[in-house]
Amino acid sequence: MKRIYFDHSATTPVDREVADLMLEYMTDKYGNPSSVHSFGRETRKAIEEAREKVAALINASPNEIFFTSGGTEGDNLAIKGVAYANRKKGNHIITTQIEHHAVLHTCEYLEKQGFTVTYLPVDEHAMVRMEDLKNAITDKTILISVMFANNEVGTIQPIKEIGQLAKEKGIYFHTDAVQVAGNYPIDVKELNIDLLTLSGHKFYASKGIGALYIRRGVKIEEIQHGGGHERNMRAGTENVPGIVGLGKAAEIAKRDMEKKVTYIQGLRDKLIAGVMEKIPHVKLNGHPECRMPGNANFSFLYIEGESLLLNLDLKGIAASSGSACTSGSLDPSHVLLAMGLTHEVAHGSLRVSLGRGNTEEDINYFLEVVPEIVERLRSMSPLYGSAAEFKPSNPCTHCHHQ
Amino acid sequence: MYTEKVMDHFTNPRNVGEIKNASGVGEVGNAKCGDIMRIYLQVDNDIITDVKFKTFGCGAAIATSSMVTEMVKGKTLDEALEISNQAVAEALGGLPPAKMHCSNLAADALHEAIKDYIAKKGK
Numbered sequence: 001m002k003r004i005y006f007d008h009s010a011t012t013p014v015d016r017e018v019a020d021l022m023l024e025y026m027t028d029k030y031g032n033p034s035s036v037h038s039f040g041r042e043t044r045k046a047i048e049e050a051r052e053k054v055a056a057l058i059n060a061s062p063n064e065i066f067f068t069s070g071g072t073e074g075d076n077l078a079i080k081g082v083a084y085a086n087r088k089k090g091n092h093i094i095t096t097q098i099e100h101h102a103v104l105h106t107c108e109y110l111e112k113q114g115f116t117v118t119y120l121p122v123d124e125h126a127m128v129r130m131e132d133l134k135n136a137i138t139d140k141t142i143l144i145s146v147m148f149a150n151n152e153v154g155t156i157q158p159i160k161e162i163g164q165l166a167k168e169k170g171i172y173f174h175t176d177a178v179q180v181a182g183n184y185p186i187d188v189k190e191l192n193i194d195l196l197t198l199s200g201h202k203f204y205a206s207k208g209i210g211a212l213y214i215r216r217g218v219k220i221e222e223i224q225h226g227g228g229h230e231r232n233m234r235a236g237t238e239n240v241p242g243i244v245g246l247g248k249a250a251e252i253a254k255r256d257m258e259k260k261v262t263y264i265q266g267l268r269d270k271l272i273a274g275v276m277e278k279i280p281h282v283k284l285n286g287h288p289e290c291r292m293p294g295n296a297n298f299s300f301l302y303i304e305g306e307s308l309l310l311n312l313d314l315k316g317i318a319a320s321s322g323s324a325c326t327s328g329s330l331d332p333s334h335v336l337l338a339m340g341l342t343h344e345v346a347h348g349s350l351r352v353s354l355g356r357g358n359t360e361e362d363i364n365y366f367l368e369v370v371p372e373i374v375e376r377l378r379s380m381s382p383l384y385g386s387a388a389e390f391k392p393s394n395p396c397t398h399c400h401h402q
Numbered sequence: 403m404y405t406e407k408v409m410d411h412f413t414n415p416r417n418v419g420e421i422k423n424a425s426g427v428g429e430v431g432n433a434k435c436g437d438i439m440r441i442y443l444q445v446d447n448d449i450i451t452d453v454k455f456k457t458f459g460c461g462a463a464i465a466t467s468s469m470v471t472e473m474v475k476g477k478t479l480d481e482a483l484e485i486s487n488q489a490v491a492e493a494l495g496g497l498p499p500a501k502m503h504c505s506n507l508a509a510d511a512l513h514e515a516i517k518d519y520i521a522k523k524g525k
Contacts, residue, residue, distance in 0.1 A: 302458065303458065304436050304437070304458055304459050304460050304463070305460075306460035306461055307412075307459065307460055307461055307463075307464060310409075310412065310461045311413075314413065323436060323460070332436065342433075343433060343434040343435075343436070344433040344434070347433070347436040379418070380415065380418045380419075380455075380456055380457055380464070381456060381457070381458040382429070382438050382439075382440040382456040382457065382458055383433065383438065383458045
């Protein structure tokens with residue numbers, strides 16, 4: 001059966017060129033970069049070359065790049081690190097309700113440590129309102145952490161304005177750019193970003209490697225203690241294969257950025273137009289224009305996301321859903337709820353995230369199979385059609401939803 | 403994560419639909435949970451002669467709805483009332499623990515339909 005991968009926001013395949021290079025640094029060039037002998041010097045050199053490539057991807061300086069194990073570690077280091085180092089100045093952090101759990105749970109942890117956190121709401125397109133941000137700032141605010149683009153609905157935030165405001169107020173600005181780095185242009189200087197998290201496996205490097213950009217001069221404390229790796233900022237023997245792979249992926253991403261963005265956005269637009277034209281009662285979630293090139297997120301009214309996902313999988317299509325049933329919790333995605341979607345609508349959501357390996361043929365196949373799946377599920381849904389008038393609406397005794 | 407039997411009932415659900423002028427209709431769940439199940443019964447001489455369902459929900463919700471309709475057809479009302487959510491899950495070869503909570507309400511819907519039938523009959 002034909003298999004189509006539409007879940008690039010979850011992870012991407014490792015680029016063959018990246019994998020080949022990683023293999024070389026696992027088998028032939030295996031020295032510990034902290035060793036003084038030639039084996040060690042060889043890998044140290046490779047790490048520094050990778051640092052230059054990652055820095056170039058976001059217009060930073062190599063000494064502003066610190067390798068981490070991925071996005072979650074980068075977010076933890078940025079937020080806790082700035083919070084701990086600036087505690088004397090203030091204890092207030094501003095973030096949003098739609099962040100990844102790596103940010104939200106880190107902030108919740110800091111609240112237990114005596115920090116206060118404002119979780120900004122978003123509008124119906126998942127966009128932060130600058131007015132809300134301005135109003136939330138106090139003289140105790142030390143950090144603003146707003147994601148560059150949302151991982152579920154793809155909305156790109158007004159990063160430049162946020163960075164400018166933070167700069168004017170003397171507040172550090174961190175952005176979780178895990179979905180963006182390598183997939184969309186970033187210039188940390190132009191955007192006034194102080195700290196930026198990126199993750200390799202979202203742009204064709206391997207899982208388990210990422211980086212945190214820390215602008216020179218930012219006051220930050222390390223959270224992992226051990227040897228003096230990464231200039232004391234991230235202890236632990238470097239993941240050399242991961243790092244050289246990240247460097248190679250960054251190099252490829254920068255080289256192909258314009259072409260890749262144009263290509264993927266073209267496919268995405270065709271997919272969105274096709275779904276909206278062929279299927280009634282569909283809502284496009286996220287911002288109509290300010291969204292990641294590869295992201296499409298729909299709510300198919302009257303059906304539930306997991307059922308849709310399973311049916312798509314049976315047809316060979318891999319996508320993702322914000323429905324509760326796929327996450328193991330009872331509530332659907334916190335992002336969709338924060339955007340004001342009702343539970344019913346949020347339960348029927350589907351995220352389609354495209355990558356450079358997708359083709360027009362993939363889109364055509366998706367547009368061929370999805371309408372019949374949706375129709376079939378709706379035909380058995382008590383919420384759809386004439387039966388929708390029947391409303392005994394018993395409260396659920398299992399999860400106490402009224 | 404689902405058994406073959408669950409996937410079989412999910413992909414080929416039995417007895418989907420409505421019964422016009424049904425003897426009893428029962429609905430449980432809540433759209434907030436992501437699961438709503440509605441069961442229609444045709445009852446003749448205290449025997450369930452026909453049963454249909456409509457479900458809004460995940461794979462487990464659809465499979466359990468389908469399974470309960472198969473289990474109940476031809477049974478007396480008393481026998482049907484003895485079918486539990488646990489029994490439906492077991493008949494499917496088990497469900498993931500997380501799915502036992504909100505997605506396996508099929509027997510509850512059946513019991514509601516029987517209650518509806520009894521209430522209507524009493525009028």
